Amino acid sequence: MGWTALEGWSFSDRAAHRSKPKDTERGREQKHEDDKSNLFCIQINNAAPSGRRSHGLQTPAIHNPELYARNLLLPLAGDQRLIEYATCDTESTAARLCALGAEKGTRFSFRYIPKAVLIRAIESRFGRHLAENAAWRLAWEDPQCSAHLGIIYIQRIILLLCLGLIAGCAVMVPAATLSVSLWVIGLVFAAMTAFRFVLLGAGLLGWRPIHYPAQNDEAEETTANGTESPVAGACADLPVYTILAPLYDEPEVVPQLIRAFSALDYPAECLDIKLLLEEDDKRTLAAIEALNLPPYIELLHVPNLAPRTKPKACNYGLAFARGAFTVIFDAEDIPDPDQLKRAVAKFAATGPETACLQARLNFYNPRDNWLTRQFTLEYSMWFDLLLPGLKRLGLPIPLGGTSNHFRTDILRAIGGWDPYNVTEDADLGLRLARRGYRCDILNSTTYEEANSETLNWLRQRTRWQKGYMLTWLVHMRHPLRLLRQLGMWRMLGFQLFFGGTVLLAICTPLAIPLLLSGLVLCLDPILSLLKFCTLIGGLGTLSLCVIAGAICRGNYDLIADIWRTPFYWLLTMAANIRAVWQLFQCPFYWEKTRHGLNLLRKSPMG
Template structure:
């Protein structure tokens, strides 16, 4: 598999088009001109636009919560277990490689139908040495990716894809601990539906309450964000028959479908989100399973920010060049997932600052803030919908979501605006640089099957 995925539109050519730059400049110019000539009217119009966006997002969340209430589809045990390939692309992960090997060894799937590869970079001798020295099951091998550009996870995965013999394929990250039954559940679903192209397992963050950490606030909010996405949003979209962005790990794919769309986009820093829409565009169905994978949060701000920057930068995506190719349903899905993520990240901090300044100025002047009550009501509805989604997702993931978490959520959302500004700048100067998330050996080392499962 050619890592550059020649012959299709990929991220090494997604630098914003001339039309996209013109649109961005036009919007920025109109807003700037309005703030100079008619500042009050411009601010009112902006607040109304934001309010409408919040209203649409709130309605979308309510619909997904209801849709996600449908029970998970349980497929019967297939007459023959298909051959399964596991890929784990590692880079500078010597500290956690032994734990990953131990976690993968506990997967419950017929050994004669299983193959796995630790995909390692040629220059990463430390990880290679640890992987070689650690005892491994007979089905788990090591693949060394030759030097080349771009040096990204999807390029490494494409190299391994050329050697994969499985009918089905999944990928895991260095810190993952998948449910041992995950592959069996996935294989049964694929066997029952020949039109199914990919399945996403829920990703759950562990021990956010018990492990003392200076990043406890970020860890908790990150876990709730994941719970809302993987326990509510994606299941709801799957029930509605809509395409959705895959997670970076624990997505299970029919190998023929993956090869049919050219594999992963080696230049796209969110190749997972891109892949889901490409598979759907090729006519494949998408779904979810409920056997989870346990992960650790990125940690402190200096780790969280580069990861979120990479996500927002990648969300610009290949499909923004010609979104109409996704069709009406695909376009709605793209706008309400990746599009909404970008817009909301940019709007959170300015909106909070606007509300805070209006209240503070009003209190200081002893007058009622001149803020439209309708706008405030709609913004409040959007916040309530977001918190409701987090609460439902947290309950399903076995996490406590209390009043303190709700009140502190806007502070976390405001940090997304910092990542938005950083991502916009990086998209211009370093569009293809992969900001890797570092994983520590001691982080989440306790029993992941019990961690995070607390009374809701």
């Protein structure tokens, strides 16, 4: 983006755009037409303006393009006496220049252009650099915590040795191998059963009634001394809040997403919403362009660089984030309208060591079919009981894929999301814990679309299980370093929650055939029967957690569907098998989950 690229803009253009038309349908249409005509002038008018010469001017050196993206300033040209910038808001330009580290006494001149045009110009000039930084920053700064290395060499050697040892023992002493395998599986299920009981108890002890905005119009959170502190509604009392919404090939859900953002109970002038769109996603772009977006919603085009994953898109959007806090919402999400205000109050009450708040997640189509009912039961258990239990016990919290509210400065300081981890949310929660930060639970709900198609659900669950396995392997590259950073208690919690999930994914598909083999071959039938009872007890404990979650959420009618849970577990076992295969074949492959299957028909905002 050189000097002549914006020569079509003069100070008369600036004056014209500062006199905005009234906010009517006709006025908005006229403004849209004006923007298109001005953009046309930028593209064709390359001549220097009358009375000005571009000869001899050099583009200023760029030290940090993220600062230009964040402050919406584009350097056009300059020398030692004068630097010229393109801006969309001349009133706050001085403060933005201070943020860029401008030296005192430097003279500046400015050219005013509309925000959408300026953002596109910044992307045109710095987009590839920002995308490369989004893809590789964590790998550059902390390669041992980045999944881009996959399963490292020493881990592959250990895995191969273990598999070889098991295979050799199975050939030489099959009876003893089967007996030891039964013992290992029994211990895994016993440990996970006990751990789930502890989490269930901790979650129930700290349980609070689910917040529904209709019951309380004021956004409130419990402060440190136990009193309720309402959040003021004026923008002067609220920080700018950035919302990142990554989308890919999801035109069906765009209208509902915009309605959900418009329903947020937060001052529009304090909102900084970024729609993150892959640059070749023409269908979603057409759906967005067909809408009349509010001025606080911006469209960013993520350059087509590998890896093409959601966390890379979020890192790209983070470079443009101007808010003190940042939250990520998925394309089909409908957050509680007062969620942002409640997050601001919670951050103020918990102190600077709290880097992230995880809102509760649930579904707005829980009764579409048996699969959505099972999915809702599982989500209620996970976000209403197990994660609060982890928080109450002081253990690392694996974040959900959406409604994670961050302090923006801390999120940037730790390198953002890992673009090569397909469960970047769970990984980020653990990296925050390793840096000494805390994650807390926000008593506010974001409603999503539950998968109602089996194959679509299977692809999503495969990615989740593969991501948990990869996250455990990444953070176990240096166990002693991890132990020093987490401490013994949180290290134990990490092994039980993350490592236990990995072991269950591997052991569950093997458990039933091994147990049946022990009974059929009469190899210590009492021991085999005992292990079988342990397996049934573990599954029974999980069912108890599911029922408790349904009661906490108030979905009493879904409890009657608990008899279908074993079929749901069979699907989970199939996803586990696919996850293990993909972990070695394509660890970074992001299986796309299709959204909008029942969204427009079932959504409460449809």
